[in-house]
Amino acid sequence: MTLREQFQLPIEALYNTSKIPAxxxxxxDYEIYYFRSGKCTYLLGDKIYELAPGDLILMNGMTLHYPKVDPRFEYCRNxxxxxxxxxxxxxRPPYSTVGILTPFEELRNVPIPLEPGDRERLEPLLDRLCLLYERRDSLSHDLFLSGFSELLLLIKEISNKPYAKHTFPVSAKQANVQRMISYVESHFTEDITLEDLARDLHLNKFYMVKLFKETTxxxxxxxxxxxxxxQAKVLFAMDPEHSVTAIAYEVGFKHGSHFSKTFKKYTGVSPESFRKRVQSNN
Known part of the structure; x- marks a missing residue:
């Protein structure tokens, strides 16, 4: 049992070395992702990044993300x-820091390559949180909350440094994949075909299929x-009273049965069950 389970804490801290990503x-939830070792191409929203050890990513919920990991290297992250x-x-007071979550809103979905000094401060803090998270006593609970507060304050401090605004270069192939993802982002509620993408992006459709699979x-x-x-999950969260059929059409499915089957395939639950869960949490 972890602190989250023992005290119903809405926080979890994990150190993961799995070679098989989600x-x-x-x-x-908001997410703090810290890349420690391995070889990883990270798809984040409509962007693609080649991560390096020491990269920090801040996400503020409902952003699609997926790490493509090279299985030849141990993939370690917090x-x-x-x-x-x-x-x-x-x-809340007596804390006086304003905008503790501002970094997650302003720097979201962009890796921040930490400088050595900031890595030396962040890594022991993350290690301590992961260690405390596995305990179940009251003192560990309070130390964990203290460490979590310290983590958010450190991230706030780092986000104010000039290097936090770093931009990542992309290769020509990655740029083409990002164009495909951006196209999907703009048209996912429509009836998209490979021919549409090839025509609008001026790319060969067979090249597109091969390049997207190789990159992602x-x-x-x-x-x-x-x-x-x-998007359906977002709509259910915003309005749990929305009908499953209406949301299916709104996100681009022509048939409710296809939507239900696809929703369960990717989430593990039916859209009706997901909607009921959202309703019970409101």
């Missing part, structure tokens, strides 16, 4: 998920369906 996914409302509640590890239509399902 599928394309999103979640309502991940902290937390409820934004809980974090804001922690930083998934097919273009896998991404399209995942993007539609992600």
């Amino acid at each position: 599928d394309f996914h999103s979640h309502l 991940i902290v998920h937390f409820s934004s409302s809980f974090a804001l509640e922690l930083f 590890g998934i097919t273009l239509f896998h991404y399209l369906y995942q993007r539609r399902i992600n």
Whole structure:
């Protein structure tokens, strides 16, 4: 049992060395992702990044993300998920820091390559949080909350440094894949075909299919369906009373049965079950 389970904490802190990453996914929680070692191409929203050890990513919920990992190297990272409302509640007076979550809103979805001095401060803090997270006593609970507050303050400090605004170069191939993803982002609610993409992006459709799979590890239509399902989850969260059929059409599915089957494939639950879960949490 972890602190999250023992005290119903809306925070989890993990150190993961799994070589098999999760599928394309999103979640309502905010996320702190810190890349420690390995070889990883990270798809984040409509962008693609080649990560290097020491890269920090801040995500503020419901952003599709997926790490394509080279299995020849051990993939090590720290991940902290937390409820934004809980974090804001922690930083009420006597704390005087304003905008503790501003870095997640202004620097979201862009890796920050940390300088050596900031890595030396961040890594022991993340290690300590992961260690405390596995305990179940009250003292560890309080130390964990203290460490989590310190983590958010450190991120706030780092985000104010000039190097945090670093921009990542992309190769010509990555630029073409980003164009495909941006096209899907603009048209995912429509009836998209490979011919449409090839025509509008001035690319050969067979080249597109091969390039997307090589770069991302998934097919273009896998991404399209995942993007539609992600939008459906957002709509259910915004309005749980919305009918499943209405949301299916709104996100680009022509048939409710196809939507239900695809939703369960990518989330593990039916859209009706997901909607009921959202309703019970409101």
